[in-house]
Amino acid sequence: MNSDSCFRRKREPHVGPAAVTPINNKASSGGLPKTARGEATRKSILDAAERVIGSNGYSDASIGQITREAGVAQGTFYIYFKTKEQVFSELVLEMGRLVRHRIAEATANVPNRLDAEKAGLTAFLGFVQAHPDLYRIVQEALFVDPKAYRAYYESFANGYIDGLNTALRAGQISPGDPETRAWALMGVARALGEQLVVFNTKTPIQDLVETGFDLIANGLKP
Amino acid sequence: MNSDSCFRRKREPHVGPAAVTPINNKASSGGLPKTARGEATRKSILDAAERVIGSNGYSDASIGQITREAGVAQGTFYIYFKTKEQVFSELVLEMGRLVRHRIAEATANVPNRLDAEKAGLTAFLGFVQAHPDLYRIVQEALFVDPKAYRAYYESFANGYIDGLNTALRAGQISPGDPETRAWALMGVARALGEQLVVFNTKTPIQDLVETGFDLIANGLKP
CATH class of the missing domain: 1.10.357.10 (Tetracycline Repressor, domain 2)
Known part of the structure; x- marks a missing residue:
């Protein structure tokens, strides 16, 4: 069983400038980061989620806490993930x-x-x-x-x-x-x-x- | 570490007829059953809790579901346990x-x-x-x-x-x-x-x- 098979993240098509600067591309919500900067931001959100969900538990953790912990704007979260569950x-x-x-x-x-x-x-x-x-x-x-x-x-x-x-x-x-x-x-x-x-x-x-x-x-x- | 040390259930004093028929003794809320019948009822509530919490998870399980599953009146629950957490x-x-x-x-x-x-x-x-x-x-x-x-x-x-x-x-x-x-x-x-x-x-x-x-x-x- 592939570990990714349970995670149905929609992979956005690679579309010109949006793919180069996914951090500003609202249309790519839930998509994969295409740049090193995008990957670093996604990683910082996951690291923050590890600390926030690890400390507070899933139900008490909020997206706002995760983005504050990551030091990114709340809107940035939605470039990489659709929901807290995701x-x-x-x-x-x-x-x-x-x-x-x-x-x-x-x-x-x-x-x-x-x-x-x-x-x-x-x-x-x-x-x-x-x-x-x-x-x-x-x-x-x-x-x-x-x-x-x-x-x-x-x-x-x-x-x-x-x-x-x-x-x-x-x-x-x-x-x-x-x-x-x-x-x-x-x-x-x-x-x-x-x-x-x-x-x-x-x-x-x-x-x-x-x-x-x-x-x-x-x-x-x- | 004793397994009971984490469970601070107040042990009610043994007081005459109430101890013989704890099932009718509202004053013994949260106490230990003193009779075989009381022990059987407490056991049937725990068995029901095992099935209900096992199926639904703790937060979605209710005391009402547990007593229905056990086939006892809801008030009977409180003779043996104070809360769902307990x-x-x-x-x-x-x-x-x-x-x-x-x-x-x-x-x-x-x-x-x-x-x-x-x-x-x-x-x-x-x-x-x-x-x-x-x-x-x-x-x-x-x-x-x-x-x-x-x-x-x-x-x-x-x-x-x-x-x-x-x-x-x-x-x-x-x-x-x-x-x-x-x-x-x-x-x-x-x-x-x-x-x-x-x-x-x-x-x-x-x-x-x-x-x-x-x-x-x-x-x-x-």
Whole structure:
């Protein structure tokens, strides 16, 4: 399942000057930014939405709070997003893309799956620490936008399943159903991240990684 | 942390006939039922709350819907609970008690920790299948009653940590931080349960257990 399939944002046609300066183009409401400046503004709105919705919850957050937090005019919001629901859905999917990107970067040059598990878990917990509202936002998606919630986890699972299948073929891990394993391993990472930012454990990230990785490595090794 | 510490229900003094027939005692609003009949009524209200809040979500659920679903008069609700918030908090804690009780029963006569992990995981997934709204209810507690959310998971973790410490002393598992391990193992169970009732996997419970247990047993064995 593609993480974007649940988010039906209308892609505006590329039409001359409007595409160069989308920030002034009211007609492109809900469209994708076409310039670096447009992308930066859209990103600042998503960052602000992360902080505002993370702190206040979806129902108490307003578009006005988000634009004030982002330091942009309220009208600017509507160049990029149609509704609060749309910015929330996009925020959930964007956070999923960011965390998957961070893990992919951390594991790109790690040929062995077990070493990659450790690097990936470390990268994930680092991301969680830098984005302490991730958990509240994704959990609230189960109620506000169940499709975005599913897409967030299923996109993760699909990448994980591919990685486990590759490692299995390379003899780097023991045989086992890759789908159920992927969910179980995501469950370990999710639980340790929640320890960090929801339950505020005193255990340092490095120790969480060591204990989690010990379980995973022994659990998977051939 | 005791699961009841977050739920400040005033315990009414035991006062003669009212305690024998609390169902007719308006003065005991919010008190604990003192009779089997009172306990059965309170339980039927909690069961109804599980279905109504699980289906509609907390904010859209009403006390009227809950009492209709329970087949009791609306006034009866107030004999046992003061508010919708209170019945929700008690529902979260009650579901935690029920699932811990189910796991404790399933593992009571299993002396080896690894075998107990398998029996406990099987019991947990069976409970989840019988209570498909468990996930929505507990996840919503993060927003409606964060103390109940914490109590739900911390009560679990505390029991798990005790079990791991006992197994470690008996040489049944390898050394490792019991707190982080407990959260990681709870993360595996939670993820497989979510696979079952939120992501509606086609994988049968027995196969989820086999794959999860293989990971856990190899991850923990001495």
